[in-house]
Amino acid sequence: MTNRNITIKDVAKQANVSVATVSRVINGLDRVSESTRKRVLKIIQELNFVPNNMAASMVNKKTNMISVVVPEIQNPFYTAVIEGTVEVAKREGFFTLVLSTNGDEGEEEEFLDSFLGKNVDGIILIGSHKEAEFYREIQKPTILVDRYFNDSGHDGVMIDNYRGAYEATKHFIEYGHERIAIIDGAHDFNDGKDRFWGYKQAMLEHGFTPDPAYHKQGNWTEEDGYKFAKELLQSHQPPTAIFAANNVLCKGTIRAIRDMNLKLGEDISLIGFDENELAQFVQPQVTVVRRPTREMGEQAAEMLIHKIKGGQLEPSKPKKVILDVELMKCGSVKKLN
Amino acid sequence: MTNRNITIKDVAKQANVSVATVSRVINGLDRVSESTRKRVLKIIQELNFVPNNMAASMVNKKTNMISVVVPEIQNPFYTAVIEGTVEVAKREGFFTLVLSTNGDEGEEEEFLDSFLGKNVDGIILIGSHKEAEFYREIQKPTILVDRYFNDSGHDGVMIDNYRGAYEATKHFIEYGHERIAIIDGAHDFNDGKDRFWGYKQAMLEHGFTPDPAYHKQGNWTEEDGYKFAKELLQSHQPPTAIFAANNVLCKGTIRAIRDMNLKLGEDISLIGFDENELAQFVQPQVTVVRRPTREMGEQAAEMLIHKIKGGQLEPSKPKKVILDVELMKCGSVKKLN
DNA sequence: TTGAAAGCGCTACCAA
DNA sequence: TTGGTAGCGCTTTCAA
Numbered sequence: 001m002t003n004r005n006i007t008i009k010d011v012a013k014q015a016n017v018s019v020a021t022v023s024r025v026i027n028g029l030d031r032v033s034e035s036t037r038k039r040v041l042k043i044i045q046e047l048n049f050v051p052n053n054m055a056a057s058m059v060n061k062k063t064n065m066i067s068v069v070v071p072e073i074q075n076p077f078y079t080a081v082i083e084g085t086v087e088v089a090k091r092e093g094f095f096t097l098v099l100s101t102n103g104d105e106g107e108e109e110e111f112l113d114s115f116l117g118k119n120v121d122g123i124i125l126i127g128s129h130k131e132a133e134f135y136r137e138i139q140k141p142t143i144l145v146d147r148y149f150n151d152s153g154h155d156g157v158m159i160d161n162y163r164g165a166y167e168a169t170k171h172f173i174e175y176g177h178e179r180i181a182i183i184d185g186a187h188d189f190n191d192g193k194d195r196f197w198g199y200k201q202a203m204l205e206h207g208f209t210p211d212p213a214y215h216k217q218g219n220w221t222e223e224d225g226y227k228f229a230k231e232l233l234q235s236h237q238p239p240t241a242i243f244a245a246n247n248v249l250c251k252g253t254i255r256a257i258r259d260m261n262l263k264l265g266e267d268i269s270l271i272g273f274d275e276n277e278l279a280q281f282v283q284p285q286v287t288v289v290r291r292p293t294r295e296m297g298e299q300a301a302e303m304l305i306h307k308i309k310g311g312q313l314e315p316s317k318p319k320k321v322i323l324d325v326e327l328m329k330c331g332s333v334k335k336l337n
Numbered sequence: 338m339t340n341r342n343i344t345i346k347d348v349a350k351q352a353n354v355s356v357a358t359v360s361r362v363i364n365g366l367d368r369v370s371e372s373t374r375k376r377v378l379k380i381i382q383e384l385n386f387v388p389n390n391m392a393a394s395m396v397n398k399k400t401n402m403i404s405v406v407v408p409e410i411q412n413p414f415y416t417a418v419i420e421g422t423v424e425v426a427k428r429e430g431f432f433t434l435v436l437s438t439n440g441d442e443g444e445e446e447e448f449l450d451s452f453l454g455k456n457v458d459g460i461i462l463i464g465s466h467k468e469a470e471f472y473r474e475i476q477k478p479t480i481l482v483d484r485y486f487n488d489s490g491h492d493g494v495m496i497d498n499y500r501g502a503y504e505a506t507k508h509f510i511e512y513g514h515e516r517i518a519i520i521d522g523a524h525d526f527n528d529g530k531d532r533f534w535g536y537k538q539a540m541l542e543h544g545f546t547p548d549p550a551y552h553k554q555g556n557w558t559e560e561d562g563y564k565f566a567k568e569l570l571q572s573h574q575p576p577t578a579i580f581a582a583n584n585v586l587c588k589g590t591i592r593a594i595r596d597m598n599l600k601l602g603e604d605i606s607l608i609g610f611d612e613n614e615l616a617q618f619v620q621p622q623v624t625v626v627r628r629p630t631r632e633m634g635e636q637a638a639e640m641l642i643h644k645i646k647g648g649q650l651e652p653s654k655p656k657k658v659i660l661d662v663e664l665m666k667c668g669s670v671k672k673l674n
Numbered sequence: 675t676t677g678a679a680a681g682c683g684c685t686a687c688c689a690a
Numbered sequence: 691t692t693g694g695t696a697g698c699g700c701t702t703t704c705a706a
Binding site for chain 2: 053054057079095113115277283
């Protein structure tokens, strides 16, 4: 522990070969006679030598690690994405480094400039920055996940937020709902924006004008979900249906409905975006727009590693992969017609 | 992106100084005249130079990163620990690298041998290995969290699992319960073992002999919680109280109770270990043994960084810090007496 | 206050 | 098949 680390040199000396030969053995290159290979291997064993891969990385400029940067690590959506990327990366021989930025742009930047950020071979990024500019400056293979910026110059893996929200809203309408509220947060990123548009478009296309009083916009937090759901339900003309535009807003809404002693799917209909634990727990279960979270991570990792391995071939136009969503109909939407 | 990275040499040439001087400027050392410092700084700006900290690390043998290794990243207990360590580490100028091993010993080992594992300055480890031997071989500052091995040679941050379980069981007994069941998992680590002992000891001390039929031992999963709770509740002499020895077992138990249409805190009493979302959602809320998860991470990070900064002073005897737990009494325990 | 130069541990080219 | 050696980009003596 305290004693000097043993290096390739020590091995070379002991084995009576050059460091070059030891290096060849370590890296499993050919052009080494079986006998010397054996000898070197034995010495490596004896000395309990472990190559310093940092030194190697300095030379060949790759580390076989990628990072996945997410806004928060407490949200199951992000951990699912992480798990997907970790799995693929591992299969491809890459280590994945997980970083949570708390949605803080400063932390995100700091990370990218840090030891870790500088030394990974590629990045999977669910960004917190709101301008393409920031992403454009990232000088290494990067895949943007979930939140995308067209001028970023990077590939992206997203889901069809628009369609998810559209389908949810349409489902309400088809079941006879007219007073349909939406709870969402700031439209800082495409995901939130698209969900709202999907809602709006579905309303308009079916001849309804979205009532601003039914649009509650907060912070994408459970607290806001709770607060806004209560406000909506206590208003003098409450909506008959609520679309909660992400998983935590949905959880807050579920709590509010429970606390107000309303019957889900009876007194009030609800659709959430993304699955969540409470939605599955309550009875009836909550209808949600399900997105392939884990797959997003897998897809992103595959694209990233392909890029890393392929090197900078033609700087082709950024690819966007859009995965599909699915409306999981459970019992939380009442049929009014 | 494709063009060669600019290095300290380029800066030196442009600024008409030696690399040594540039290095001094970068590291904010004194012994540099104000005028040259200005000049160098200006060139650094112009060239948009960012030091390669990997090269620096090769020389001074530290990276200012630590890692926190956990069995799984989907469990809020672990993410809370992570958040605690990240916060402290950040404050102290360290980056934290998060690694989830899926409870797989192989993955844990692979990580420690990897680029990342070798190059962090210290490790916070919620281990998956079951023998002290493994931990003893880790040749760098390490803090064991939650799961501890006495002969590991490392410091540890734990909670008082024994007392938590003891208090929970005692609470049942004081409320007049006698048929008290426990659902837990394999006793691979001290945490699970101690919780069972706490339960057993409380029973014995109050004159009850723990009935093996009331001890359901599975895999620490939600499914097992569900399955065992059902088994217990459907047996011909069901317990009046269940102690679910971790958060996911508790969630499974809550589901089982709900699905069997039993009234929590009325038909069946329940205490969980560790908080969880369902425990807080259901009504009455579930009484739980609360442990200071985030604090565990903070404490561990503080100890680790202290160790890193202090270097290897005396190889003092490993310190164990045991944080206290608290029984949060909610409404899920019925008073029978 | 500044610079020259010797590493840190490894890889990869060129010679032998 | 092997070895010598010039880097990779930086830090840190030691001298100037």
